[in-house]
Amino acid sequence: MLAAARMAFTSCARLLPSSPSTLALVKARAGAVSFLAPAPSPSAAARSSRNLALFCSSSTPSQTDAGVAPPPPQAAVEETKPPAPGGDEKAEPTVEELAGLLDIRVGRVVKAWRHPEADTLYVEEVDVGEAEPRTICSGLVNFLPIEELQDSSVIVLANLKPRNMRGIKSNGMLMAASDASHENVELLNPPEGSVPGERVWFGSEEEKDRQSDPASPNQVQKKKIWESVQPHLKTTDNCIAVLGEHTMRTSAGPVLCKSLKGARVS
Secondary structure, three states, rough: HHHHHHHHHHHHHHHHOOOOOEEEEEEEEOOEEEEEEEOOOOOHHHHHHHHHHHHHHHHOOOOOOOOOOOOOOHHHHHHHHOOOOOOOOOOOOOHHHHOOOOOEEEEEOOOEOOOOOOOOOOEEEEEEEOOEEEEEOOOOOOOHHHHHHHOOEEEEEOOOOOOEEEEEEOOOOOOOOOOOOOOOEOOOOOOOOOOOOOOOOEEOHHHHHOOOOOOOOOHHHHHHHHHHHHHHEEEOOOEEEEEEEEEEEEEOOEEEEEOOOOOOOO
């Protein structure tokens, strides 16, 4: 308080006209300060009063000096605002929705042979309802005799990006069931009467017409759609392929494997 009084008086004193004699500090007691100065002329006194009034009116204490916190910056206010309802943020797609982006089709193996450069690979030409059969490489040599592949009905994941497999470009994947040790592998087979090229879906018969359009191979790879769906695929105790509790099916019925129960599907 004493320091504030000194600063205020000194500031006011600078506005007073110069006088022949200097201001003299006479006495300072706790909480009070006394000053002596020669009496100014009437005109000087009037000017001093106006200057002092102007100074005092323009030097009101700020919010900080008065102990009042300044308002927060606008950015800080905006950061604390709760998100507006109905915003643009989209919920993460469910596994069922992701599975609907996979182009899984009925296929028929037209021709199969051993890969000339890879001991564990077969090469197949597979009819998936397109103008020409697709070439697909499958690592099934150690699990299936080639006779089981020839002219067989299969399930094909058709919207994977093509991969170069030891000099042969593979355009898809034959889907199969395998046990936990991966010692036993069986192809998934569509029911009799299924047509090559028909798109497979998960769910009831009525859900066939509610399938979404398949994603492009680039989208499947970029968004890791297959990697997100595959852990949820399995076979039931009836050897039916399912996604969670949703049956994999064609128009002719459920998709099955021969004998593996509770197997993973890939």
